[in-house]
Amino acid sequence: MNYKIAVIKGDGIGPEIVEASMKVLDKIGEKYGHTFDYTEVLAGGAAIDACGTPLPQETVDICKASDAVLLGALGGPKWDNLPGDKRPEAGLLGIRKALGLFANLRPAMLFEELRDASPLKSVIIGDGLDVLVVRELTGDVYFGEKKKDGDFGASDLMNYTRPEVERIARVAFDSARKRGGKVTSVDKANVLETSRFWRSVVLEIAKEYPDVELDHLYVDNAAMQLVINPHQFDVILTGNLFGDILSDEASMLTGSIGMLPSASLGEGKFGMYEPIHGSAPDIAGQDKANPIATVLSVAMMLRYSLGLTAEADNIEGAVKKTLAQGYRTGDIANENSDVVGCVEMGEKIISNL
Numbered sequence: 001m002n003y004k005i006a007v008i009k010g011d012g013i014g015p016e017i018v019e020a021s022m023k024v025l026d027k028i029g030e031k032y033g034h035t036f037d038y039t040e041v042l043a044g045g046a047a048i049d050a051c052g053t054p055l056p057q058e059t060v061d062i063c064k065a066s067d068a069v070l071l072g073a074l075g076g077p078k079w080d081n082l083p084g085d086k087r088p089e090a091g092l093l094g095i096r097k098a099l100g101l102f103a104n105l106r107p108a109m110l111f112e113e114l115r116d117a118s119p120l121k122s123v124i125i126g127d128g129l130d131v132l133v134v135r136e137l138t139g140d141v142y143f144g145e146k147k148k149d150g151d152f153g154a155s156d157l158m159n160y161t162r163p164e165v166e167r168i169a170r171v172a173f174d175s176a177r178k179r180g181g182k183v184t185s186v187d188k189a190n191v192l193e194t195s196r197f198w199r200s201v202v203l204e205i206a207k208e209y210p211d212v213e214l215d216h217l218y219v220d221n222a223a224m225q226l227v228i229n230p231h232q233f234d235v236i237l238t239g240n241l242f243g244d245i246l247s248d249e250a251s252m253l254t255g256s257i258g259m260l261p262s263a264s265l266g267e268g269k270f271g272m273y274e275p276i277h278g279s280a281p282d283i284a285g286q287d288k289a290n291p292i293a294t295v296l297s298v299a300m301m302l303r304y305s306l307g308l309t310a311e312a313d314n315i316e317g318a319v320k321k322t323l324a325q326g327y328r329t330g331d332i333a334n335e336n337s338d339v340v341g342c343v344e345m346g347e348k349i350i351s352n353l
């Protein structure tokens, strides 16, 4: 089969991690007889430099005409002083919205080989960590009305509508059915009206899923529970803002933000796949970045958008094997590891496919 993949390499370490991951994908193509046709498009800082806007219309059009989008990371200090709507992040939020990608799936899984890289005590990790954060991606305070009152103050409106909460809740309940059968909805219903509304809608949707266990936590407590008792979680369902923060926290429990992939999905099979980390300007261009989060994002792409399960399993198995062989990028290294750069880590994974 022939698949059309739009590629946004992005800024900072983006090009390094995406190029390493495309090589993995090419090897999969060779091995299983698929062709991946890449169209490289611009967004974020690179797009600002080339065309003066963080999200050119051509990028949206080409992404829409593709089977899936692979993205590195956008942003960096070079563009930090631009106004909000001209910044690279506006490109990221804009593309998620333009493509209707309202569900962000962020699995936080600890590879047994990386047990020592987790900041958690072994007794808390127990027999491993496996949490799926389902984060709403196109609503909440990130997309609410923004106001700036001169140099006196500013506001961002937090809001959610019923259809927005219903569809993300269904994604969480459907995911829980395929996993551990439990959803923890995270909100701040003791204080926020949006959260009380969120909770009431989630309770309604839960009636469609009597086989799935549901509980609710306030976000501050959820942040704490993640580090003291992560095993209580199976699927965490939450809004855009809380999900942004909790998924970074969950990622660290697994050793490094450089390990965690994500899928952003809409109503159909089309999706955008990216590591959860940013453009890491502190290590950009030094061949130090961990490409595994992006490689695992490619595996999610094969599984969710292209329906290529064996191929996805192959990539995940190769990552596991590479870690078992002791190869580590700097972010996950310990005193016994063989420290490799981004390029070499990619090559080791390919040799283990």
Ligand code: NAI
Pocket: 013, 017, 072, 073, 074, 075, 076, 077, 089, 092, 257, 258, 274, 275, 276, 277, 278, 279, 280, 281, 282, 283, 288, 289, 290, 291, 293, 331
């Ligand atoms: P970051 O995720 O880029 O970096 C945080 C820390 O983690 C840094 O010390 C970095 O070196 C390290 N790190 C991140 N990815 C790594 C990898 N693959 N391998 C090894 N180490 C890794 O977050 P930060 O510093 O807050 O943001 C930097 C820029 O990225 C900002 O402009 C920010 O807006 C942007 N950003 C973009 C995102 C996206 O495109 N999805 C998400 C988050 C931030």
Ligand code: MG
Pocket: 244, 245, 248, 276
């Ligand atoms: Mg974030």
